[in-house]
Amino acid sequence: MQANGTGAQEPEQESCRNGESSTSAAGAVHSNGLLSSANNGLPSTESPASDSSTKKKKRLSQSDEDVIRLIGQHLHGLGLDQTVDLLMQESGCRLEHPAATKFRNHVMEGEWEKAESDLNELKALMHSPSAVVRMKFLLLQQKYLEYLEDGKILEALQVLRAELTPLKYNTERIHVLSGYLMCSLPDDLRAKAEWEGKGTASRSKLLDKLQTFLPPSVMLPPRRLQTLLRQAVELQRDRCLYHNTKLDSGLDNVSLLIDHVCSRKQFPCYTQQILTEHCNEVWFCKFSNDGTKLASGSKDTTVIIWQVDPDSHQLKQLKTLEGHAYGVSYLAWSPDDTYLIACGPDDCSELWLWNVQTGELRTKMSQSHEDSLTSVAWNPDGKRFVTGGQRGQFYQCDLDGNLLDSWEGVRVQCLWCVSDGRTVLASDTHQRIRGYNFEDLTDRNIVQEDHPIMSFTVSKSGRLALLNVATQGVHLWDLQDRVLVRKYQGVTQGFYTIHSCFGGYNEDFIASGSEDHKVYIWHKRSELPIAELTGHTRTVNCVSWNPVLPGLMASASDDGTLRVWGPAPFLDSQETEGLTENYSMDS
Numbered sequence: 001m002q003a004n005g006t007g008a009q010e011p012e013q014e015s016c017r018n019g020e021s022s023t024s025a026a027g028a029v030h031s032n033g034l035l036s037s038a039n040n041g042l043p044s045t046e047s048p049a050s051d052s053s054t055k056k057k058k059r060l061s062q063s064d065e066d067v068i069r070l071i072g073q074h075l076h077g078l079g080l081d082q083t084v085d086l087l088m089q090e091s092g093c094r095l096e097h098p099a100a101t102k103f104r105n106h107v108m109e110g111e112w113e114k115a116e117s118d119l120n121e122l123k124a125l126m127h128s129p130s131a132v133v134r135m136k137f138l139l140l141q142q143k144y145l146e147y148l149e150d151g152k153i154l155e156a157l158q159v160l161r162a163e164l165t166p167l168k169y170n171t172e173r174i175h176v177l178s179g180y181l182m183c184s185l186p187d188d189l190r191a192k193a194e195w196e197g198k199g200t201a202s203r204s205k206l207l208d209k210l211q212t213f214l215p216p217s218v219m220l221p222p223r224r225l226q227t228l229l230r231q232a233v234e235l236q237r238d239r240c241l242y243h244n245t246k247l248d249s250g251l252d253n254v255s256l257l258i259d260h261v262c263s264r265k266q267f268p269c270y271t272q273q274i275l276t277e278h279c280n281e282v283w284f285c286k287f288s289n290d291g292t293k294l295a296s297g298s299k300d301t302t303v304i305i306w307q308v309d310p311d312s313h314q315l316k317q318l319k320t321l322e323g324h325a326y327g328v329s330y331l332a333w334s335p336d337d338t339y340l341i342a343c344g345p346d347d348c349s350e351l352w353l354w355n356v357q358t359g360e361l362r363t364k365m366s367q368s369h370e371d372s373l374t375s376v377a378w379n380p381d382g383k384r385f386v387t388g389g390q391r392g393q394f395y396q397c398d399l400d401g402n403l404l405d406s407w408e409g410v411r412v413q414c415l416w417c418v419s420d421g422r423t424v425l426a427s428d429t430h431q432r433i434r435g436y437n438f439e440d441l442t443d444r445n446i447v448q449e450d451h452p453i454m455s456f457t458v459s460k461s462g463r464l465a466l467l468n469v470a471t472q473g474v475h476l477w478d479l480q481d482r483v484l485v486r487k488y489q490g491v492t493q494g495f496y497t498i499h500s501c502f503g504g505y506n507e508d509f510i511a512s513g514s515e516d517h518k519v520y521i522w523h524k525r526s527e528l529p530i531a532e533l534t535g536h537t538r539t540v541n542c543v544s545w546n547p548v549l550p551g552l553m554a555s556a557s558d559d560g561t562l563r564v565w566g567p568a569p570f571l572d573s574q575e576t577e578g579l580t581e582n583y584s585m586d587s
Helices: 023-029 062-077 081-091 096-110 112-123 130-148 153-167 171-182 186-193 201-213 224-239
Strands: 270-275 284-287 293-298 302-310 315-321 330-333 339-343 352-355 360-365 375-378 384-388 394-398 405-406 412-417 423-428 432-437 442-448 453-457 464-471 473-478 484-487 501-503 509-513 520-525 530-531 540-545 553-557 562-566
Touching: 062 081, 096 112, 096 201, 112 130, 130 153, 130 171, 130 186, 130 201, 130 553, 153 171, 171 186, 224 330, 270 315, 284 330, 293 330, 293 384, 302 339, 330 375, 330 442, 339 375, 339 384, 384 412, 412 453, 423 442, 423 453, 432 453, 464 501, 501 540
Parallel strands: 284 540, 375 412
Antiparallel strands: 270 562, 284 293, 293 302, 302 315, 330 339, 339 352, 352 360, 375 384, 384 394, 394 405, 412 423, 423 432, 432 442, 453 464, 464 473, 473 484, 501 509, 509 520, 509 540, 520 530, 540 553, 553 562
16 A cells, blocks of 8 residues: 655655754644644753754654654544654654645634635645635635524625636536525525534535645645555455455454454354255245345245244244245245245246235246246336246246237246346357347347356346356356456356355355355355355255345255355354365455
8 A cells, every 4th residue: 555645745845854953843833733832841852861962863764754644643633732743853754834734724713814825825835736726616615604604694695706706616516505595594504505514523524625635745635544544454354255244444343453354153154054844856045135034946846935033043934835836946036025936947837926925826827838937037126027948938027927028039048137127138048148128129149158058147236247157167257348257166067057146245255056065155256265065965056145144145955955054153162064165365
């Protein structure tokens, strides 16, 4: 990381004097801009304690100077002004340019004419002199609002007409400001202007904005040390293989004394439950969008809805939906989780739409006995869905199963509705994913693979697609740039239909089942798996990561079970059997 202001500076802008006499600056004005007596009760720079009379001061490097200024700024923010003065005197540094100090004081005291006059002196120190107009606009805007709050309407009007308008800058904003004249009460003004009102809070925010126009050699960016520390913490979290919690942008709950490290025991690598209620191969599982339920479909012709306990995260059987004669190979929750659609394998021509809340079958759709309806995707409006199969069916239907549109001759393997509500992504038997627009009946190629695409899913952002490719494994594609981003290693993927998923907080992770009976987890940026979960005894067909509880994951297998994965239940003594790790991450 580079701190701002480390480049070369003009002689008159130097922030350190490295041993030169600075009694005039110390005697009249503090480095932090506060008036003081000559010594402020602090040890003199010529006292024996400082030993400056007998030792020549070491010349500071540019980085040392920057660090001293950053520390000084932070201490000043804490109100330790005498400490700041002593630090600057002893180091020979200057916290900021005297003109900046004077400008700061005038802004915080609301002396607007003096602050405007200070801009002329600061103009010579700026990289972009044109910034003076923008700074003056911000000053006058604050002045105008404070007059309005004080009820000085004529003075405010004078600022608006004679000072702000002649700047010929941001005319649109001036029109907005003029509308504030209609506010009869100070509370109305503050609410409409989204402004804190006259005082330290709003003037401090104003100063933060003004500082962005000044070089760091003149005035440091606001709270620069906190910004650098926060960036360092965020970078450590970003590089952490197992970080799976919300990123706290503040530093209050962070120790700066140690590096950030997440334990693998906090990651969903441990079997919490084995669900054995299905009596045959389990082909699919999917958590609801609100994370409160899990639906599983099996060769045993049933769908089981499981309830997720919000406290213990344990799953219990809620209800069973029966009658799917061919078995259930795919499930899709409606956007509001009211409905669940169940599809069967290749020889199934029926699609079942269940009301999950009541357990009633709303629709059983079949256009033709020759159809194969193996995949489905909900339109974002929750009122339509698309379905299709490898025999060339591709339909758009309403909640009652009525056919709204169809696309002829597309042999569908997997489907996904884009958030625009018009476009549907479909993988087909030509080893590609194409986008189909049902409104203008146009289609276009988006992804082209060299091997069959067995399944795919799309990230919440709609930018990334995760593909399970026959004999190749799991591939990550950027749908916007239409490029292959990464090929994940380790998984065994033949010609079985295996469903992978994005998951974890902010979808930073990827998980997939495998024909070698394992569940593989990767960090999105790492091609090598960070965990290989064992326990299943046959092919793992599907993995679903809870969208609300990032520490909860489920997998479905041909061994007839579902496994629920979570953090280690006993973080101090949990055995790590069934967990293989790889600690490297690609840069």
